[in-house]
Amino acid sequence: MTDANIEAVHRKTRQRLLFTGIHLVLYFSFTLNWTSWGEGLGGYLGESRLTGSLLMFVVLVLTFIVLETIFLMLSRREAR
Amino acid sequence: MQRLIFQVTPGIALLLWSDFIVAAGAIEGASGRQAVNPIAIGMFLLFVAFTLYVTWWAAKSTKTSSTFYNAGGQITGAQNGLAIAGDFMSAASFLGITGLMYVGGFDGLILSLGAFGAWPVFMFLFAKRVRNLGNFTFIDVISQRLDRDPIRLVTAFSTILIVIMYLIAQMVGAGTLIQFLFGLPYEWALLLVSVLVLAYVAFGGMLATTWVQIIKAGLLLTGVTLIAALLLADSGFSFSNLLGKAAVNHPSGEGILRAGSIFDDPVQILTIQVSMLFGTVGLPHILMRLFTVPDMRQAKLSAYYASLFIGYFYIALLVLGFGSIAYVAGNPEFLNEQGKLIGGSNMAAIHVATAMGGDILTGFMSAVCFATILAVVAGLTLSGAAAISHDVYAEVLKKGKPDPKTELRLTRISVLLIGFAAVSLGIAFQHENIAFIATIPMVVSASVTFPILFLSLFWKDFTTRGAMYGAGVGLISSIVLIVLGPQVWVSLLGNAEALFPYDYPALFTMPASVSIMVWVSLRDRSDRGAVDRDNYLRLLVRSEFGPSEKEMAQS
Numbered sequence: 001m002t003d004a005n006i007e008a009v010h011r012k013t014r015q016r017l018l019f020t021g022i023h024l025v026l027y028f029s030f031t032l033n034w035t036s037w038g039e040g041l042g043g044y045l046g047e048s049r050l051t052g053s054l055l056m057f058v059v060l061v062l063t064f065i066v067l068e069t070i071f072l073m074l075s076r077r078e079a080r
Numbered sequence: 081m082q083r084l085i086f087q088v089t090p091g092i093a094l095l096l097w098s099d100f101i102v103a104a105g106a107i108e109g110a111s112g113r114q115a116v117n118p119i120a121i122g123m124f125l126l127f128v129a130f131t132l133y134v135t136w137w138a139a140k141s142t143k144t145s146s147t148f149y150n151a152g153g154q155i156t157g158a159q160n161g162l163a164i165a166g167d168f169m170s171a172a173s174f175l176g177i178t179g180l181m182y183v184g185g186f187d188g189l190i191l192s193l194g195a196f197g198a199w200p201v202f203m204f205l206f207a208k209r210v211r212n213l214g215n216f217t218f219i220d221v222i223s224q225r226l227d228r229d230p231i232r233l234v235t236a237f238s239t240i241l242i243v244i245m246y247l248i249a250q251m252v253g254a255g256t257l258i259q260f261l262f263g264l265p266y267e268w269a270l271l272l273v274s275v276l277v278l279a280y281v282a283f284g285g286m287l288a289t290t291w292v293q294i295i296k297a298g299l300l301l302t303g304v305t306l307i308a309a310l311l312l313a314d315s316g317f318s319f320s321n322l323l324g325k326a327a328v329n330h331p332s333g334e335g336i337l338r339a340g341s342i343f344d345d346p347v348q349i350l351t352i353q354v355s356m357l358f359g360t361v362g363l364p365h366i367l368m369r370l371f372t373v374p375d376m377r378q379a380k381l382s383a384y385y386a387s388l389f390i391g392y393f394y395i396a397l398l399v400l401g402f403g404s405i406a407y408v409a410g411n412p413e414f415l416n417e418q419g420k421l422i423g424g425s426n427m428a429a430i431h432v433a434t435a436m437g438g439d440i441l442t443g444f445m446s447a448v449c450f451a452t453i454l455a456v457v458a459g460l461t462l463s464g465a466a467a468i469s470h471d472v473y474a475e476v477l478k479k480g481k482p483d484p485k486t487e488l489r490l491t492r493i494s495v496l497l498i499g500f501a502a503v504s505l506g507i508a509f510q511h512e513n514i515a516f517i518a519t520i521p522m523v524v525s526a527s528v529t530f531p532i533l534f535l536s537l538f539w540k541d542f543t544t545r546g547a548m549y550g551a552g553v554g555l556i557s558s559i560v561l562i563v564l565g566p567q568v569w570v571s572l573l574g575n576a577e578a579l580f581p582y583d584y585p586a587l588f589t590m591p592a593s594v595s596i597m598v599w600v601s602l603r604d605r606s607d608r609g610a611v612d613r614d615n616y617l618r619l620l621v622r623s624e625f626g627p628s629e630k631e632m633a634q635s
Contacts, residue, residue, distance in 0.1 A: 006617065009624045013538065019204045027197045028353060030190070033339035034346045042338035049323035051337045057189050057398065061391045064200045068384055071204060075380065 012078070019071050026060060119443025120261060127295070127451045128276060134291045138284035145474075145487045148285035149216035149466050150371040155290055157378040161385020163290045164369050166297030167459050168195060168360065168386075169393050170250075171257065171452040174300065175426045177394075181401025182408065182421075182428035185326070185336025187343050188401055192394040194356025199390055202361050203383035209537050209623035211370045211379035217463075218367040218529070219471045222536040225615040227544040227608055229476050231532075234551050236471040238528045239364040241555075242521040243464035244501065247457065249518035251506030254453040260423050261430070261446040270506045273457060278499045280458045281465070282492045286372055289458045296455040299448045301389065303433070304396040307445075310436040311403035322399065325406035336405065348582055355586035359522030362529030365463035376626060404428040407435040457502070465494035519562055519583060526586040527554030527593045535597055537623060540616040543609040546601030554593030561585035 032038030033053050041052035142148050155163070173195060181188030214220035219235045251270055258269035280288045315321040327334045332341050343349055360366065370379045408414050408421070408431040416422050421431070433445040469491040474482035509517070528551045535542040562568060564580040601609070 005621050005625065009620050012624055013620075016204050017538070020201055023197070023200045023204065027193070027357065028350070030193055031346050031349045031353065033186075034343060034349050038339070048320035049327065049334075049337060050320055051186075053186055053338045054189075054323075054398075057186075057193060058395060060193060061196060061395060064197065065387055065391050068200050068203055068387055072380060072384055075208075079377075 008078075015071075015074065019067060023064060023067055026063060030056065030060060117261075117439060117443045117446060119439055120446035121443075123443055123447035124262075124450050127299070127447055131276075131288075131292045131295060131451075131454075132279065134295070135280050135284035135288040138288035138291065142283070142285040142287055145470070145484055145491060146216075147287065148488060148491055149368075149462075149470060151285070151287040151290055153372060153374045154287075155372040157373055157381025158385050159294055160290070160369055160373050160378070160382035161387075162297045162389055163293040163372075164366060164382055164386035165389035165393070166293035166300070166452075166455055167366055167369065168390060169297060169300055169452070170456045171449045172250075172253065173393075174304070174397070174452065175257075175429050175449065177397050178400050178404055178429035178432070179424070179426035180342070181397070182404040183425050184342035185330065185332065185402065185405065186338055187341045189398065190343070190349060190352055191356065192397060194353050195360060196387075196390050196394050197353070198357045198360035199383060199387040201357060202366075203380060203387065205534065205537070206361065206367070207370060207379045207383040208376045210367060210533070211373070211376045212623050212626045213537075213619060214371060216368070216371055216470050217466050218364060218533055219467070220475075222532055222547075223475065225536050225619050226542075226547055226612055231544055231547055232471050232476050234548060235529065235532060236467045236476075238524055238551065238555065239467040239471070240464055242364060242524055242529070243460050243467070243498070244505070245517050245520040245524075247460050247464075247498070247502045248505045248509055249521075250453060250457050250460065251502050252509050254457070255506055255510065257453070258450060260427070261449065266510060267507060270503050273453060274499045274503045276454055277458045277461055278495060280454070281461050282495045286368075286462060289455075289462050290369075290372055292451075292458055293455045296448070296451040297389065299444075300452060301393060301396075303441075303445050303448050304393060304400060306441065307403070307433055307436055308396045308399040310441075311399055311407070311432070314436070315406075319399065322402055322406055326402040326409075329409040330405050336402075347587070351582045351584045351587040354590060355519075355522045355526055355584035358526035358530045358590055359586060360525075362525035362533060363521070364467065364525075364529065365459045367533075368463050368466065400429060400432060403436075404432040408432050411435065461495055461498050461502070464498045465491050468494040519567065520558070523558045523562065523584060523586045523589060524555060527558045527589040531590065531594045531597055535594070535601075537620075539598075539601075541601050541613060542597065542616075543601045543604040543606075543612040545604045545606060545609060546597040546599075549600045550593045550595075550597030553596045554589055557589040557592050558585060561589060 033041055033056070038053075041056055043052055044050065045052065045055060141152065146152065173191075177188055177191050177195075179188075180191060210218055210221050213224055217239075219232055219239070222235065223232050251273065254273050255266040255269045258264050258273070259266050262269070264272070280292055284291075311322060312319065315325065323337055327337060330336045335341055370382065373379050373382055408428055411431075414422055414431045414434070421427060423430070430442060430445055430449070434442040437444075469487055473490055474480065474487050478487075531550060531554065532547050535547070561580050561582075562585060564578065565583050565585065566578040566581070567583055569575050569578045569580075
């Protein structure tokens, strides 16, 4: 075990926890829909029947996938 | 009339499958049963014939316990991602989430997000590290750092508990669903599921189980894509139009397009989110799939592909859920004499298939539901068998040096025993309200499996003693709070009010379990505690870079 290896693992651990933290904040933000702070999400987007709540669901799913993609790309770059 | 159509089972219908099970009584009787659909039977027989062929092919290369447990590590990341997605895109997800959206519109999405949200965490925290440290089960990972015998026994016990509870819920739901869709008597339905699953698992091991899961996941994704496309086409390819139709058809009107139709307590939403996310990440049959790929890169890709497939699936269910309100609600074709939806709200997904594609699509989706049950039960059975034969027999009783032939034989015997238990318990619980049984696996997984695995991999001061005490607190508090909650205390025992207000207590039991693990570990001055701490750095490096050449040579 070299110091460089250990430092690399610690850096990777921080990265893992950072991504997990961002993900959890976004994930639990969905609860806002059921609180008074999230009342605005119930409104319609323009003339459509699409509400902010429904849009939030789709955006969260897509954001999680984007987060994973970034994580994978960073891992791949580090591996090189 | 509309009130009757949208009647919700008391408590949180979150219970996906269990909701369906509770409603089983309502399905019995000719008026509540789907007419026998020859297309469904034909398609199902085709699926069975093909998967049995796959099992025969897989059996030829399943000669050792290694190939039995992890398919010889020959599955690619994309294939494994689809199999992992298949494990989670169960009949419960498909029918339960669409059913809950049929009842409450937007509120049903909490389950979709809860289930999907687990996968990024799975990838960020576990995919690579678990793959690098384990061989066949996640218990291999933690027992490399902690005292192997006690930790293996505790985690194998929680694994078997999770598997058995999950199996009971699946089997009772399966019997009821198959009875409804195919007109088969309940007991025969269970027997059929069990015989097919035994064939897949006992002969084909993980290789056959994985391919059955891949085939089924492909069919399910095809089915939901087709229904969603037809729904959107019929609405002028405008999701907004579909939402408008749904709002007109539902007694809550436009209220279904925002939060509040079913749930009004944010704490309840948080308990569901915590249980779904951390419970899913700790499910043993999901973690076991990380060992079927050749290396850590493919393990990460597995988790990534699983996310893509599951994300797509839940976005398609968004269309199906609102589509079911728009096209099924109030349609006399799908209502019984009492004005209720035939088969209950969990049949909304099948009815919307009928509304969009007639008998052919109904037959296809019914066959897919049956296939889904087979694949999920197969994965669970394999995971339970591995816990008995690998974790307890090979690693604890034989100290990691079992006779390979005996181990493989014991695995197959374990599969038979689990199959027998599944059928017996499925019949025993047929007429019981077992909603709480479906709750236990998620809560125990979130309160026992997840904390042990996470702290083993990420905290240097974690010790065996801390793990044992924390697991005990997590397990006991989970069971006690579920018993005191609405599902058991009110629905099962008939009391007027629950002593604990939430169905899923993981929001409270998981922090309790983690706190005890941390508190006891920090105060642990034993020799074993020192060894556990010393093991951390070595395993940390190995978890990121894989085994060293010296370790490879030794193994």
